[in-house]
Amino acid sequence: MTNAVQLTGITKRFPGVVANADVNITVRPGTVHAIVGENGAGKSTLMKILYGMQRPDEGTIQVDGAEVSFHSPADAIKVGIGMVHQHFMLADNLTVLENVVLGNEPRAGGRLDFRAARAKIREISGSYGLGVDPDRLVDDLGVGERQRVEILKVLYRGARTLILDEPTAVLVPQEVDELFGNLRELKAEGLTILFISHKLDEVLSVADDITVIRRGTTVASVRPGEVTARQLAELMVGSALPVPELRESTVTDTAVLEVDGLTVLATDGRTVLDGVSFTIHAGEVLGIAGVEGNGQAELVDALMGIRPPAAGVVRLRGKDVNRLSTRHRREAGVAFIPEDRHRQGMLLEATLWENRVLGHQTRVPNARGPLIDRRGAKVDTQRIVHEYDVRTPSIDVVAAALSGGNQQKLIVGREMSGNPVLLIASHPTRGVDVGAQAAIWEHIRRARAEHLAVLLISADLDELIGMSDRIAVILRGQLVSEVDPGAVTPQELGSAMTGAGEEVA
Structure with a gap:
């Protein structure tokens, strides 16, 4: 049987960091293939390579048995690969319909055919229980609704292989069950799902195959019936699953x-x-x-x-x-950890120490009188990086260079500072691995x-x-x-x- 996707020897380097090192993954068609690993393990970089957002330094990509080379996401979309990002790629000032058709506008007789697009969106939304109104403004939607719009975008473009990055992060159990039902329907129709998640019980519930990545390379390929959630966690981070608990009052x-x-x-x-x-x-x-x-x-x-x-x-x-x-x-x-770290919690193109200052620019150690105290802010950023295990080559790199979990740990460290x-x-x-999750819980427990x-x-x-x-x-x-x-x-x-x-x- 021809594999839906095969990644062989994928290696990707950035200045000071090897994000992927000789990664090998084989994805069977018509299956849900989960990829798990701690934040910073290289999962997102790997998926960006498969979606054409990054180019590998070494290795090959095959889709449906044919070797491909992607220069952009448009190339990936042409061969039937779609991606729903953990952090949504939506224009807030446009409607759902406008976001879905953006870059793929339907035309009839040389004119935009929004009537046909609206009908198709309603059909897809109804078929998979997404409950999306094509005429609502994205700025008025909650996080869960935005995620459903992103899924609808991928289906609208006719993708046969879907990459879902943390798709259940915003869902309650009943909604997770509905999503998994949808995934099984897609699988039954021959579609292939690449499912990235930190929720290991969900992975074991929905996946047909599981690939574990640690420190940028593949360390195991297993079937759900062969491992427990605890064993998966140990493969990912070398430790048992953390448990959220407050202990004494x-x-x-x-x-x-x-x-x-x-x-x-x-x-x-x-x-x-x-x-x-x-x-x-x-x-x-x-x-x-x-x-x-x-x-x-x-x-x-x-x-x-x-x-x-x-x-x-x-x-x-x-x-x-x-x-x-x-x-x-x-x-x-008052300290504040926002629900969407990219929209409300940080400036992605600013350095880590500048993000340490964000929202706290009037107080020590970030300020000296009316002026920003760069030295004080940098010293305190180093403290946060150490105490909260923010994995970064330097506090002078931009926040966008960090994995989602490390971005979150920086925000938590910033907000816990100053004795709130x-x-x-x-x-x-949301969107952090089991190790980072345990660390954040422990910091909240100590502060409580x-x-x-x-x-x-x-x-x-x-x-x-x-x-x-x-x-x-x-x-x-x-x-x-x-x-x-x-x-x-x-x-x-x-x-x-x-x-x-x-x-x-």
Whole structure:
């Protein structure tokens, strides 16, 4: 049988770094082939080579038995390879339809045929349960909806081999099940899926074959029935799977964040957050569980001073901060890990030390009076790189040169600096490997033990259950229930998030 994809001896070098070294992968047609490895192992570089975004220094690529050489993604698309990136490639100011057809505009009689494109998008969306409205503006979509648009783009272009980079990072269990059902349908129709994930239980559930990459080279090729998640983790990073857990309680009686009747309106006047009230104490982690698009993003924006509330009060350590700017809230001790590190957390073309300054430019060690203290910022960036295991050849490289997990560790290190009193952590371990995930959990645990108050928003229900002292469920902009992390299962929590079944308590 002719292989769908065969990579032989792929090597890619960057200044000071060997990203891939003699990688060999064989992908059978009509299968789901998972590629796993820690952040920085070279998975993304390898997939960029297969998609024509990078050219290998050595090695060969075969697609459907024929050797190919890609100079751009357009070359890959021509032979039926499509890629859904972990960080989405969408234009916010365009509609879903315009994003999907961009670069592949349908024409009829020399004119753009948007009617045919709209019909095709609706057909694909309906066939695979994507639920995407072609006329919505991408800027109005949540993270989960953006991901579905990216999948739709690939299917629209007729790809026969799909590269999915962390496709379940934003999904709740029910949505993961739906996605896996879709993947099985695609596979049944003869399509081939390359599936990159850090969630090893998902890999074992959906994959037909698994390739493990460590430090830029392939170390194992296995079938799901041959290994456990723990053994996969050991192959990836040489250690057992981490477990999210808080251990002993550190909750105090001191209220740090008090939210009372918070209401937020969308630009069209719709109520997207409706009368939300809660309190977080020093040494406490409050988890927020909800399907993407139920008001989590608006809650974060309101707490950070990015979006003004229509009603309600936010108090930080007893002080009303409704009128404070984002800068002044940060200076008052609010740290922020955003859900999308590229859109809100860092400047990709800025150096690591410049990203250390970002959002903290008025405080020591980044500032001396009204001026930026470059030396202080660089020294502290070196500290963060060491303490948070940010793998980089230098603090002077641009952030874009780092893997996603190392970018995230830099952001976490930056936000944990300066003794904050409140951490707003939105999907803090999204898209990071098991080693980086364990490290981030440990830093949150230590800060909590030192009386940091934490608002944790996550699509990873195991993370929410393991890392929260309390969990509040948000549905259609309202907190509808509160559950005990020690008593609830991921399935029960997922049901509560979708409004299905009995309310759990």
